[in-house]
Amino acid sequence: MPTPTGQLATLGGVETLLNKTLTAPTITASDWTTATHAHTSDATGGAVSAGALTRAGGNTTEATTTSTTIVSLLTVASLNIPSLTPILGIASLKKTAGAAASASVGLTVNATVPREPVAWSSTANEADWGYVKYTIPPHDVTYKGGGCIEVSGTVGGLASIRGATYADYLPNAATTSFILNALVGNASVTMGADELHVYVLAVS
Numbered sequence: 515m516p517t518p519t520g521q522l523a524t525l526g527g528v529e530t531l532l533n534k535t536l537t538a539p540t541i542t543a544s545d546w547t548t549a550t551h552a553h554t555s556d557a558t559g560g561a562v563s564a565g566a567l568t569r570a571g572g573n574t575t576e577a578t579t580t581s582t583t584i585v586s587l588l589t590v591a592s593l594n595i596p597s598l599t600p601i602l603g604i605a606s607l608k609k610t611a612g613a614a615a616s617a618s619v620g621l622t623v624n625a626t627v628p629r630e631p632v633a634w635s636s637t638a639n640e641a642d643w644g645y646v647k648y649t650i651p652p653h654d655v656t657y658k659g660g661g662c663i664e665v666s667g668t669v670g671g672l673a674s675i676r677g678a679t680y681a682d683y684l685p686n687a688a689t690t691s692f693i694l695n696a697l698v699g700n701a702s703v704t705m706g707a708d709e710l711h712v713y714v715l716a717v718s
Contacts, residue, residue, distance in 0.1 A: 566638035576708040580701045588694040588710040594678045595689040595714055604633035605710040614639045615699030619646045623669055626685045633667035642667045658683040
């Protein structure tokens with residue numbers, strides 16, 4: 515055994531080892547809490563590629579309105595989605611009883627209104643719940659997109675698909691804000707929206 519010139523490692527000690535190379539080690543562990551494994555680089559467990567669907571932003575604060583004219587209900591700002599990137603948006607909706615009137619939902623992208631509000635609920639004097647889903651295709655000055663808005667509600671506890679309608683031209687620019695617009699047919703009715711999420715799809 516050579517004469518030691520530094521500290522010796524022990525089998526059962528809690529020690530920090532420097533400048534050691536482990537060849538084909540077998541590591542047995544049930545708790546990786548203290549391991550650095552963010553997977554953003556080789557130094558943190560190896561980089562992991564993003565999936566085909568990535569959340570770009572969202573607004574998880576409920577908003578309500580009793581307005582009979584169009585108002586901005588939920589906004590997702592600080593986006594920077596290239597115009598040639600497909601976008602999906604989805605949010606939960608509700609309507610209270612109070613009058614025989616419907617609730618409507620629409621969309622503003624940046625400062626452009628590609629879809630004026632469309633009725634998603636019934637006109638009955640009863641509570642209603644549903645969702646809205648937006649699909650925005652890649653678009654530019656030649657392919658102006660338009661996209662599609664799909665709305666659905668439950669009337670009296672029964673599912674009632676309201677269908678999908680196409681939107682108007684989209685701005686030929688990166689999407690920087692995604693705004694859910696709304697109105698109700700009678701001020702005695704309250705419409706609410708929550709959990710607005712914006713996703714982008716991979717293009718390669």
